[in-house]
Amino acid sequence: MAAVTAAARSGVPAGFAIRPLSAVLGAEIVGLDLAQPLDAALRRTVYDAFVRYHVLAFRDQRLTPEQQIAFSQQFGTLERHIARNRGLANPWVHVVSNLDAEGKPSGKLGSTRWHTDKSFRPEPSLATILHAVTMPPDGGDTCFANMYAAYDALDPAEQAALDGLRVVHSWELSRQKIGERATPEEIRDAPPISHPLVRVHPDTGRKCLFMGEHASHVEGGAIETGRARLAALEAHATRERFVYRHRWRAGDLLVWDNRCLLHRADANFDAARHARVLHRTCLRGTAPA
Numbered sequence: 001m002a003a004v005t006a007a008a009r010s011g012v013p014a015g016f017a018i019r020p021l022s023a024v025l026g027a028e029i030v031g032l033d034l035a036q037p038l039d040a041a042l043r044r045t046v047y048d049a050f051v052r053y054h055v056l057a058f059r060d061q062r063l064t065p066e067q068q069i070a071f072s073q074q075f076g077t078l079e080r081h082i083a084r085n086r087g088l089a090n091p092w093v094h095v096v097s098n099l100d101a102e103g104k105p106s107g108k109l110g111s112t113r114w115h116t117d118k119s120f121r122p123e124p125s126l127a128t129i130l131h132a133v134t135m136p137p138d139g140g141d142t143c144f145a146n147m148y149a150a151y152d153a154l155d156p157a158e159q160a161a162l163d164g165l166r167v168v169h170s171w172e173l174s175r176q177k178i179g180e181r182a183t184p185e186e187i188r189d190a191p192p193i194s195h196p197l198v199r200v201h202p203d204t205g206r207k208c209l210f211m212g213e214h215a216s217h218v219e220g221g222a223i224e225t226g227r228a229r230l231a232a233l234e235a236h237a238t239r240e241r242f243v244y245r246h247r248w249r250a251g252d253l254l255v256w257d258n259r260c261l262l263h264r265a266d267a268n269f270d271a272a273r274h275a276r277v278l279h280r281t282c283l284r285g286t287a288p289a
Helices: 040-053 065-073 147-152 156-162 171-177 184-189 223-237
Strands: 017-020 027-030 055-058 094-097 125-134 142-146 166-169 193-196 198-200 207-209 215-218 243-246 253-257 261-265 277-284
Touching: 017 040, 027 040, 040 055, 040 253, 055 243, 065 125, 065 277, 142 147, 147 207, 147 223, 171 184, 193 198, 215 223, 253 261
Parallel strands: 027 055
Antiparallel strands: 017 027, 055 253, 094 277, 125 253, 125 277, 142 243, 142 261, 166 193, 166 215, 198 207
């Protein structure tokens, strides 16, 4: 696929370009300063690229948390994070970090399991915006799996069997999976909820799988049987042919579509030696259908 350049579109800055990053998903955008507001035509161009490529990597950005918030709000309503934010006074910015309370690398890295953000909410996230602040010299990648492609690759009989199933998503149960406990406040804030296993993307009308770490079990059946079914489906959906691996560059700001992707952080660096710090904002979506 050819890059979309300023020469091909009017009303965009000189040097602006959209370039695909892989055959499965993802594109990079260069030539924009996201600290400046986008006009209506440019917002439409960016959003169309977001829907088409599912992950956008804006290169060479240096945003303050307030500037990241302002950029995010041009595309929707901000969503708070369930966990207490660390290091920033602004509750709309979540610090994603491997640092301990003393600001040193802890050796631990979160979000390494495949998931879609806030699927335990009645209106799961539309988009996640993640800005690299401090990254290791190598590694610390973020991987994305294309849930359109995973659904399309299923046998038609299996597609028919999955259509109409609902899955219980729960913050409490997802914490249990990794040996942690949700607080009573978190449980009250995010009680279990069910969503369709196969959702219809509101912008494209295409079907895609909707599951991940926060998906506990298939509604209406035995929990262990439902979990085994989801595990097998996730193993299918995260095969290499459906996955794009983003190797971060300094100044990257990623925006991705939670409605049709799973993602995870890769602990392919020395997390006890190198810092990995990013600022995250999320936009609220709509109830899956």
